[in-house]
Amino acid sequence: MIPQRSYTDFSSQLHRRLMPERPPASGTIEVTRRCSLACRHCYNNLPMGDAGARDRELSTAEHFRLIDDLVEDGCLWLLYTGGEIFARADSLEIYTYAWKKGLLITLFTNATLISERIADHLARHRPFAVEVTLYGATRETYERLTDVPGSYDRCIRGVKLLAERGLPISIKTVAVSLNWHEISEMERLAEELVGPGSFKFDGLINARVDCGESPLAVRLKPHELVSLDLGDPERESEFRRLIDYQRGLAPAPPTSSGGCACGSQLAGGAGESLYACGAGLTAFAVDPYGGLSMCVLSESEKYDLRDGSFRDGWTHFLKAIRDRKRSRPGKCAACGLKSLCGTCPATSQLEHGDPESGVPYFCHVAHLRAHVLGVEPPAHGECEFCRPNGVSEFHGSRYGELLESARMVEETRVDPEWPRRSAEVAAARLRHQPARTDGLIQIQVSSRPKMTAAGAV
Numbered sequence: 001m002i003p004q005r006s007y008t009d010f011s012s013q014l015h016r017r018l019m020p021e022r023p024p025a026s027g028t029i030e031v032t033r034r035c036s037l038a039c040r041h042c043y044n045n046l047p048m049g050d051a052g053a054r055d056r057e058l059s060t061a062e063h064f065r066l067i068d069d070l071v072e073d074g075c076l077w078l079l080y081t082g083g084e085i086f087a088r089a090d091s092l093e094i095y096t097y098a099w100k101k102g103l104l105i106t107l108f109t110n111a112t113l114i115s116e117r118i119a120d121h122l123a124r125h126r127p128f129a130v131e132v133t134l135y136g137a138t139r140e141t142y143e144r145l146t147d148v149p150g151s152y153d154r155c156i157r158g159v160k161l162l163a164e165r166g167l168p169i170s171i172k173t174v175a176v177s178l179n180w181h182e183i184s185e186m187e188r189l190a191e192e193l194v195g196p197g198s199f200k201f202d203g204l205i206n207a208r209v210d211c212g213e214s215p216l217a218v219r220l221k222p223h224e225l226v227s228l229d230l231g232d233p234e235r236e237s238e239f240r241r242l243i244d245y246q247r248g249l250a251p252a253p254p255t256s257s258g259g260c261a262c263g264s265q266l267a268g269g270a271g272e273s274l275y276a277c278g279a280g281l282t283a284f285a286v287d288p289y290g291g292l293s294m295c296v297l298s299e300s301e302k303y304d305l306r307d308g309s310f311r312d313g314w315t316h317f318l319k320a321i322r323d324r325k326r327s328r329p330g331k332c333a334a335c336g337l338k339s340l341c342g343t344c345p346a347t348s349q350l351e352h353g354d355p356e357s358g359v360p361y362f363c364h365v366a367h368l369r370a371h372v373l374g375v376e377p378p379a380h381g382e383c384e385f386c387r388p389n390g391v392s393e394f395h396g397s398r399y400g401e402l403l404e405s406a407r408m409v410e411e412t413r414v415d416p417e418w419p420r421r422s423a424e425v426a427a428a429r430l431r432h433q434p435a436r437t438d439g440l441i442q443i444q445v446s447s448r449p450k451m452t453a454a455g456a457v
Contacts, residue, residue: 019281023074024314026278028285028296029066031091032057033083036112037146039135040430041176041215043206043297043350048087057288062306063094066286069310071101077128081108081296083288092121104128110135111158112151119158123165130169132159136178137185144427145178145218159193169194175203175228176218177426181419183228203228204342204362207350209299217430222364223408224422226372230413236373242339243375272325274345274355276338280322284314294321297346300355332358334380341366360384364398368405 018025034053035045046053058066070078078098085091085107098105106129107122122130134155136142142152162169171190175183183201190199205219220228229235277283279294286292291302292313301321303313326333332343342362345355352359367385370377377386388396412418 015278015282019278022281022319024070024282024284024310025075026077026079026283027070027075028079028081028283029063030081030083030286030288030296031063031085031094032087032288034087035082035084035110036087037084037110037135037148037151039146040178041145041174041205041218042208043215044209045083053288057088058290060090060093062290064097066290066305066310067094067098067101067103071103073311073314076104077106078103079106079108084110084113086113086118092118095127096121096125099125099127106131108133109158110151110155111162112148112154114158114161116161119161119165119167122162122167126167128168130162130167132162132169132171134159134171134173134186134190136173137182137189141179141182141423145176156193163194170198170200172199173201174205175201175220175225176205177220177224178218178423178430180220180224180228181423184231201228204365206297206342206347209297209350211350218426219361221405221408222361222368223405223412224419225365226368226405227409227412229369230372230409239340239369240373243337243370243373245339272333273322274324274326275322277344279346280318284318292318294318295346297344297350299346300349326356328356329381330356330358331363331381331383332356334378335366335383336378336380337366337370337375340369364402364405367402368409371402371406372409 015025030044032053033044033046034048034050035042036048037045038047039045080091080095080098085095086109088094095105095107105127107127108131111132132155134142135145136152139152142155143149146152159169159171171186171194173179173183173186179186180203186201187199203220203225205215207213208215229239275294277295279298283295284292285294285296285298286305287296287302290305292305292310293299293302303317305313332338335341342365343358347359347362348357349355363383363385367377367383377383380386382392382395384394384396384398385402386396386399388399
């Protein structure tokens with residue numbers, strides 16, 4: 001009998017074997033940043049009617065040429081994302097061209113624009129996977145976050161249209177202060193709509209790609225996020241496996257095949273290298289305007305595919321970024337909790353303009369996860385969330401805050417009404433924010449310059 005092997009195991013091993021050869025195996029293409037929703041937490045959404053953004057987007061013909069180049073250079077996995085991918089009238093035309101080239105395509109969508117025509121087309125040209133984001137289990141919570149009346153019903157209808165045709169759907173959500181009290185209900189709704197094992201969530205929120213800080217207003221407190229982690233035994237077990245992997249005590253975890261570079265963390269961290277993921281090794285991203293970058297969050301340096309070839313951008317431009325070393329010692333380089341943390345050069349650049357210093361919020365979450373799991377972080381330099389050493393004033397300066405967060409985790413876990421009350425407080429606080437502009441929260445842009453490959457602008 002031929003032994004069976006899961007696709008996940010096959011994909012993970014293939015990624016690891018490909019890394020030394022550095023082929024562009026996994027790509028992410030943002031077809032647009034325009035969206036049918038106006039979610040408060042989103043890192044890149046623009047209004048549906050943003051004519052300026054629409055005019056700057058790659059044309060249908062430019063997408064076709066890009067797909068030809070990707071296939072020729074060895075791309076296998078492709079993720080189409082947005083914004084909302086179906087905000088473009090030619091989205092199915094672009095998708096079908098890529099599908100006919102044999103790429104394994106994943107689609108990220110909010111499902112609000114899914115029609116019978118779109119669902120029927122996808123049934124005839126089946127994607128590798130469709131991931132639908134659900135923002136709440138109830139209409140009130142969903143639309144409080146999306147700020148678009150009627151969007152909940154359109155989302156549910158879209159999911160049903162896809163599910164009725166047997167498409168490979170999974171449901172996910174981003175846990176924020178307005179909806180985290182409904183995570184369990186969202187999982188039950190996902191099982192009802194799609195089936196068991198189809199739901200996942202994440203709560204590590206980033207600043208916007210334009211340096212706006214509005215998503216941070218709905219970011220969960222560290223103890224709230226970790227209490228959600230501990231409410232899911234499978235998630236808790238996965239964190240333990242990740243810690244063991246980071247220490248070289250366990251095999252590599254499954255690698256993402258949807259175009260994301262984050263699933264390819266290297267054992268032991270990056271060492272002197274700035275990057276510790278698959279970005280620039282096997283993964284890349286292209287924004288709606290033809291900007292090639294390390295990942296969808298990497299806004300500081302981009303290669304313009306309208307002025308050059310994908311091969312040149314991959315072979316020279318992204319390789320030069322990938323080969324960069326850290327310019328100074330830091331706590332992140334040797335941290336043994338990297339696999340529990342959302343800090344990377346891209347998120348650090350977005351949050352405070354420095355790709356090397358890390359994001360304190362993510363550091364707090366990672367150390368809190370380790371603490372509640374009974375794991376003592378290995379020494380990794382001057383870290384404010386580690387146990388004080390009696391030598392450095394900075395080292396351990398926020399350890400008391402970590403212990404208080406751990407106490408709050410336990411308090412949250414034993415009080416089932418805590419998430420609901422917290423969400424009500426968050427909603428009341430946001431009602432006092434300034435009115436929206438063009439359907440979006442007014443963006444608070446930091447004073448630091450935005451960087452491009454050519455420098456500050």
